[in-house]
Amino acid sequence: xxxxxxxxxxxxxxxxxxxxxxxxxxxxxxxxxxxxxxxxxxxxxxxxxxxxxxxxxxxxxxxxxxxxxxxxxxxxxxxxxxxxxxxxxxxxxxxxxxxxxxxxxxxxxxxx
Ligand code: AMP
Numbered sequence: 001x002x003x004x005x006x007x008x009x010x011x012x013x014x015x016x017x018x019x020x021x022x023x024x025x026x027x028x029x030x031x032x033x034x035x036x037x038x039x040x041x042x043x044x045x046x047x048x049x050x051x052x053x054x055x056x057x058x059x060x061x062x063x064x065x066x067x068x069x070x071x072x073x074x075x076x077x078x079x080x081x082x083x084x085x086x087x088x089x090x091x092x093x094x095x096x097x098x099x100x101x102x103x104x105x106x107x108x109x110x111x112x
Pocket of ligand 1: 003012014027028029030031038084085091092093094095
């Protein structure tokens with residue numbers, strides 16, 4: 001079972017920020033910003049590149065969850081970034097779809 005599936009099934013502990021029927025959001029163990037939360041689907045999907053049109057609702061749930069996480073953690077006024085890393089060149093290290101929600105500091109563009 002993959003790392004994030006183990007977090008979903010509570011075999012590995014995490015600092016959960018938000019949970020719905022379809023989605024779990026928890027704090028990144030190695031934060032890259034004062035606020036760094038990962039939003040994942042509870043159902044295993046490797047990456048955005050493995051998604052199909054039937055996953056549209058699930059992907060929408062993830063984006064709404066990201067917005068709710070940002071509100072909950074006080075990022076609504078200052079702004080924040082949401083990021084999917086997809087595959088090797090983007091540096092994806094965990095092969096379970098996840099959306100990074102980053103905030104609490106100003107960020108550069110383009111990312112490295
Ligand atoms: P990525 O590099 O886009 O695949 O992002 C994977 C993220 O998962 C990294 O930011 C890691 O710090 C984070 N991560 C890895 N293991 C855990 C864990 N057990 N709990 C929370 N975050 C984790």
